[in-house]
Structure formats: structure tokens, C-alpha cells
Amino acid sequence: xxxxxxxxxxxxxxxxxxxxxxxxxxxxxxxxxxxxxxxxxxxxxxxxxxxxxxxxxxxxxxxxxxxx
Amino acid sequence: xxxxxxxxxxxxxxxxxxxxxxxxxxxxxxxxxxxxxxxxxxxxxxxxxxxxxxxxxxxxxxxxxxxxxxxxxxxxxxxxxxxxxxxxxxxxxxxxxxxxxxxxxxxxxxxxxxxxxxxxxxxxxxxxxxxxxxxxxxxxxxxxxxxxxxxxxxxxxxxxxxxxxxxxxxxxxxxxxxxxxxxxxxxxxxxxxxxxxxxxxxxxxxxxxxxxxxxxxxxxxxxxxxxxxxxxxxxxxxxxxxxxxx
Numbered sequence: 001x002x003x004x005x006x007x008x009x010x011x012x013x014x015x016x017x018x019x020x021x022x023x024x025x026x027x028x029x030x031x032x033x034x035x036x037x038x039x040x041x042x043x044x045x046x047x048x049x050x051x052x053x054x055x056x057x058x059x060x061x062x063x064x065x066x067x068x
Numbered sequence: 069x070x071x072x073x074x075x076x077x078x079x080x081x082x083x084x085x086x087x088x089x090x091x092x093x094x095x096x097x098x099x100x101x102x103x104x105x106x107x108x109x110x111x112x113x114x115x116x117x118x119x120x121x122x123x124x125x126x127x128x129x130x131x132x133x134x135x136x137x138x139x140x141x142x143x144x145x146x147x148x149x150x151x152x153x154x155x156x157x158x159x160x161x162x163x164x165x166x167x168x169x170x171x172x173x174x175x176x177x178x179x180x181x182x183x184x185x186x187x188x189x190x191x192x193x194x195x196x197x198x199x200x201x202x203x204x205x206x207x208x209x210x211x212x213x214x215x216x217x218x219x220x221x222x223x224x225x226x227x228x229x230x231x232x233x234x235x236x237x238x239x240x241x242x243x244x245x246x247x248x249x250x251x252x253x254x255x256x257x258x259x260x261x262x263x264x265x266x267x268x269x270x271x272x273x274x275x276x277x278x279x280x281x282x283x284x285x286x287x288x289x290x291x292x293x294x295x296x297x298x299x300x301x302x303x304x305x306x307x308x309x310x311x312x313x314x
Contacts, residue, residue, distance in 0.1 A: 014207070014208075015145065015149055016148050016149075016152055017152050017156075018155060021148060021155060022148060025144065025147055025148045025151065028147075029276070032278065033276055035278075036276050040277070040279060041279070043273070043276075043277075043278045043279075044281075044286075047269060047273050047276075048269060048290065051147065051265065051269055051294075055151055055155060055265075055298075056301055058151070059158060059159070059301060059305060062159060063164065063305060063308055063309065066309075
């Protein structure tokens with residue numbers, strides 16, 4: 001169990017290092033799937049905007065944690 | 069060479085270059101502190117292990133997994149990975165994170181190697197330190213080369229980019245005999261972050277059914293878009309960081 005937790009933590013650090021980046025990308029993926037079905041021509045722009053929001057949210061969270 | 073192959077090769081070269089510079093610091097520390105034989109043996113073993121990984125996983129993915137699935141999965145992974153690099157580079161530009169200091173890393177690694185002491189017989193500590201350093205830094209290179217190469221069907225361009233970076237860093241290491249502290253690592257990491265995020269967005273979108281304007285030629289537009297967004301974020305955060313207490 002300890003090894004499994006260690007392996008998951010290593011993969012998380014290797015890939016993302018930040019929960020907002022990881023969960024935000026998942027949310028952007030869901031948004032893109034919905035956009036492809038609802039407004040295919042605008043889906044690319046929506047995906048791009050979602051990704052920019054993810055990076056902005058992650059950076060803002062870091063600033064807030066520093067202030068705290 | 070197509071425009072997307074050039075972007076893939078440049079991205080792979082920059083990403084690999086940054087990681088090779090960090091690996092070189094560890095190899096030099098082992099060489100100067102323990103022995104050059106240990107440094108070269110550890111480096112050689114790690115290089116072989118990484119090359120086998122690229123060949124087996126990269127070619128396996130290309131032959132066994134459909135391109136749509138590959139682009140969706142690798143696109144998502146590259147996007148997360150690219151955002152990690154981009155986030156860290158922006159944090160360093162705004163002063164929220166300290167810049168990576170190769171000289172300091174070199175001194176710390178040398179101190180760690182000295183404190184470990186020596187044992188009679190073969191010095192496996194030096195070999196394993198060089199192996200771990202090169203292998204762990206190289207894993208990120210493998211991930212990027214396979215990601216860019218497999219999803220873009222540009223494995224050759226990605227590999228060439230990584231090999232060119234390796235040759236340049238090794239040649240500079242041999243010529244200078246010291247860590248490459250003058251390399252603008254944060255700028256390189258920022259550019260790589262932008263490139264990986266752009267490729268990740270393009271391929272994830274394609275995998276999900278997004279129809280990009282002129283398909284692969286949309287990459288430069290995404291790159292410019294993320295550059296502009298990053299510049300705005302840095303401009304927005306810098307004063308906020310400077311106003312807040314350290």
C-alpha cells in the first residue's frame with residue numbers, strides 16, 4: 001500500500017505538481033467534449049480559453065497561498 | 069521537413085537541452101568528486117535504458133494504438149505536462165519561485181557525494197548517482213520525445229531534436245568542464261511550456277473532434293495565443309507579488 005501511494009505521488013509530481021493544473025485540465029477536457037457537441041466551430045476557442053483559465057487559476061492559488 | 073516537424077524537433081531539442089544541462093551537472097559532480105569512470109558508467113547505462121524505452125514504447129504505441137486514441141491521451145498528458153512547465157516558468161518570472169541555480173546545484177551535489185564517504189572495492193555510489201541523475205532527468209525527455217513523436221507521427225523529428233540537444237550539451241560539458249550556468253534555463257522552460265501546451269491543446273482537441281482551422285497549421289496561432297496569455301498573466305501577477313509580504 002505504501003509503495004502504491006508512493007508510485008501515485010511520483011506520477012503526480014512528474015506530471016502536474018499542482019492539483020489545480022491536474023483537475024483543471026480534466027475540467028477543460030469535459031468542457032471541450034461538451035463544446036464539440038454543442039458548438040463544434042467554436043470548440044477550439046473554448047478549449048483554448050479553458051486552458052488559459054486553468055493556468056490563471058493555478059497561478060492565482062499560488063499567490064493566495066503565499067499571502068496567507 | 070514540414071512546419072509541424074520543425075516545431076516538434078525544436079520543442080524536443082529545447083526540452084531535452086534543459087534536462088541534459090541538469091543531468092550534466094550531476095555527472096560532472098560525480099566525475100570531480102568520485103571518479104570519471106563512475107560518472108561515465110552510470111551515464112552510459114542510463115542512456116542505454118532511456119534509448120530502449122524510447123524505441124520499445126514509442127514504436128509500440130505507433131503500431132498498436134490508433135492515432136485518434138493516441139492523440140487524445142497523449143494530448144491530455146502533454147497539456148498537463150506543458151502547463152506544469154509553463155506555470156513554474158511564470159512563477160519564476162514573477163518572483164514567486166527562485167530561479168534554478170546550476171552552480172548551487174553542482175556544489176550541493178558535490179557536498180552530498182563527499183559526505184557519503186568511500187568504501188573499499190568498487191564505488192557503486194558514484195555509478196548509481198550518475199545513473200539516477202541521468203535516468204530521472206532523461207525520463208522527462210523520453211516522455212516529451214514519445215509524446216511529441218507518437219501523437220504527431222513525427223518520431224524521427226522528435227528524436228533528431230533530442231539527439232542534437234544531447235550532442236550540444238555534451239560538447240559544451242567537455243569543452244568547459246563545469247556546469248552550464250549561463251544557459252537561460254527559465255526562458256527555455258517557458259518556451260517548452262508554451263510549445264507542449266500548444267501541441268497538447270491541438271492534439272487533445274483533434275482527438276475529441278475539434279476541427280482546427282487549417283489543422284496542423286493552427287499550431288503557430290496557439291503558440292502566439294499562449295504567449296500573449298502568459299505575458300498578460302506575468303504583467304498581472306508581478307505587481308501583486310511585489311505588494312504582498314515575502
